Amino acid sequence: MWEKRPLKGRYDVVIIGAGVHGLSTAYYLGRMGVDSVAVLDKGYVGGGASARTTAIIRANYLTPQGVPFFRESLKLYEGLAAELDFNTLFSQMGRLDLGHTDSSIYGLRQRAEINRLLGVDSRMVGPREIRELIPCIDLRVGKTLPIIGALYHPPGGVVRHDAVVWGFGRAAARGGAEIHPFTEVTAITRSNGRVTGVETPRGRVEAGTVVSATAGWSSVIARMIDLDLPIVTHPLQAFVTEPLKPFMHATISSADLHVYVYQTDRGEVVIGGGVDPYPTYSQRSTLQTLESLAAHALEMFPFLGRAKALRQWAGLCDMTPDYAPVMGRVDGLDGFVLTAGWGTWGFKAAPVAGRSIAELIATGRTPELIEPFGLSRFREGRLVNERAAAPAAAIH
Ligand SMILES: Cc1cc2nc3c(=O)[nH]c(=O)nc-3n(C[C@H](O)[C@H](O)[C@H](O)COP(=O)(O)OP(=O)(O)OC[C@H]3O[C@@H](n4cnc5c(N)ncnc54)[C@H](O)[C@@H]3O)c2cc1C
Structure with missing residues (x-):
């Protein structure tokens, strides 16, 4: 090439x-x-x-320094395919950051206010609206950590x-x-x-x-x-399932459950989380992380228990304090x-x-x-x- x-x-x-x-x-x-x-x-x-x-794209960050920076990047992504004359398959399917506890709802509200003040489209939604956006989600989350609200960011999405x-x-x-x-x-x-x-x-x-x-x-x-x-280098892992019929059209992330989930246009379900808790330059994925990511995703989407994991991988992340x-x-x-x-x-x-x-x-x-x-x-x-x-x- x-x-x-x-x-x-x-x-x-x-x-x-x-x-x-x-x-x-x-x-x-x-x-x-x-x-x-x-x-x-x-x-x-x-x-x-x-x-x-x-490849999740969003601008719903927290700080007055970060929000304008990521807001500008999102704007550039919106025009990038035309600018580069190359189809980037940018799909603005929306983004939900889920809250399961009072303290996480407090943090999400703070982000919603800062986002709105700085011109980023974000707002809090309750369980009814979450279900309208993602009908098959189990809001009780295995009865342990029910979803009580979310930060909704409509222009967020995924790119190829x-x-x-x-x-x-x-x-x-x-x-x-x-x-x-x-x-x-x-x-x-x-x-x-x-x-x-x-x-x-x-x-x-x-x-x-x-x-x-x-x-x-x-x-x-x-x-x-x-x-x-x-900077300390940590591995970050993710995996995808085999393709399924479309059942969700948004990226969702839960800091309380340490997991994020979305479905690609091809139907595969992408599941990831936070970095592995040890520094290394190895890019090998592990069964332990696969199990923990799958367990948390299943709490929200129990029917995924029958889906097969297709690929799992790891990459290196340069983490700052x-x-x-x-x-x-x-x-x-x-x-x-x-x-x-x-x-x-x-x-x-x-x-x-x-x-x-x-x-x-x-x-x-x-x-x-x-x-x-x-x-x-x-x-x-x-x-x-x-x-x-x-x-x-x-x-x-
Ligand atoms: C599993 C996973 C999921 C992620 N999900 C998201 C997400 O949803 N949204 C998001 O925004 N970000 C996400 N990230 C983070 C994002 O992928 C990275 O921050 C981004 O790709 C970094 O791009 P880069 O060009 O700086 O680095 P890289 O793509 O890593 O490129 C660095 C290059 O430097 C080269 N290099 C290193 N040493 C040398 C050398 N000595 N000489 C020559 N070349 C060298 C390497 O070969 C490499 O190609 C994710 C990361 C991982 C691993």
């Missing part, structure tokens, strides 16, 4: 990582007139977390992850970027406190700016320049830009993050939308606490 080319000795921008973030950044750089760009990946294009995501990656990749290539799969970055070169390029088995490449868009491997890349990131991303330059290290901390929520952010990082490189100015997410916030104690709005967040 990607034209094979020799690797040049110099580019204006070298992006490490051909996942959705690296490719989105390359695409927007081209649109801003920066066309000497190489995207290098140690594996195949989009083979990291971007290949493993369940491969289509987004390929769409960005093709459009970036049309705009002049070179995409080089199977080209691992083994070292980052520096001179006088400035990053000057990268080393690969195909040779050394000089660059005006090096961008790390490596998600689960961000800390490994950062260590190449003696940078310690406040405040469940928010890290974007921008790094103090004292010219020529290096970081886009990381994408954890379990990064796919939905790729259009706006790519555009913002491209703008930062093209103009030298940090866009206002990403200002709160700089690495220095950890030193300055300006954390952005998005934890309560992360999917199935209560697991940790």
